[in-house]
Amino acid sequence: MVEVVLPAPRSTRGYSCPTTRRESGGLSLGAQNTAMTHDASRAAPARRTRAAASAGAPERVGDLPEGEHRSRTSPLDLDASAVGVGPWPGAEASWPTDPRYDRELLAVGDRRNVVDRYRYWSVEAIRADLAARAHPLHIAIENVSQDLNIGSIVRTANAFNVGAVHILGRRRWNKRGAMVTNRYLDVRHHPEPAELLAWAAGAGYEAVAIDNGPTSEPLETSVLPPRCLLVFGSEGAGISAGLLADCSRTLRIGQYGSTRSINVAAAAAIAMHAWVLQHGGSAPD
Secondary structure, three states: OOEEEOOOOOOOOOOOOOOEEEOOOOEOHHHHHHHHHHHHHHHHHHHHHHHHHHOOOOOOHHHOOOOOOOOOOOHHHHOOOOOOEOOOOOOHHHOOOOOOEOHHHHHHOEOOOOOHHHOOEOHHHHHHHHHHOOEEEEEEEEOOOOHHHHHHHHHHHHHOOEEEEEEEOOOOOOHHHHOOHHHHOOEEEEOOHHHHHHHHHHHOOEEEEEOOOOOOEEOOOOOOOOOEEEEEOEOOOEOOHHHHHOOOEEEEOOOOOOOOOOOHHHHHHHHHHHHHHHHOOOOOO
């Protein structure tokens, strides 16, 4: 069996010897030890970061999950680059008495990804305010397999304040991509398309599919219904045949390059914005 000695990487930090492999495909003992040493060196900074944090070292903005409260004495309160606002100025006696304000946020500050008019408001108060003026636009996504795509669609739906996002075919999904915006939005789940379509018919919503099939019409020149349910399919197969047949029409987004399709989250953002341009009016900010 022939052994081949590979040159050491440009950065030799964490490496004690050249990597050796056998042409049969397995790593030699020396290479395995090298890989273990390299992995340990990469893990060390993370351990040092956690140790520093536990010892009271300043945190960076990205070190805590978005929306998580920080202590009153957090160094972020002194960091001009930090997202959000610090504790409410003055003593507790000077705090606002409006019940929409969250007293814990008044005490520790509000670092959430919310617009300024919702600073220090509780989640429940924000949800209620958004629901009271939500657009008569709903979004349905069928069998979307990538959690980040679901999260991105939910986040965009929050930005345009749609009435609800309807998820078809799956109930559990990793909400990390939504950046906590799902807390303020109505997100519903339907096991089958028939349940969604029954709701749409009862609520007076017209289901419009967004797909680039052969019978689709241009979104750019189409007039969307005021009470609209935009339907999007999975990344590969698109919208199922049964659900597609029950939509009033199918619209496509104009493309000018070589790719056959647009990412489903990007397509949803484009379609939502098209509806807002026709029916949404001026944004409150």
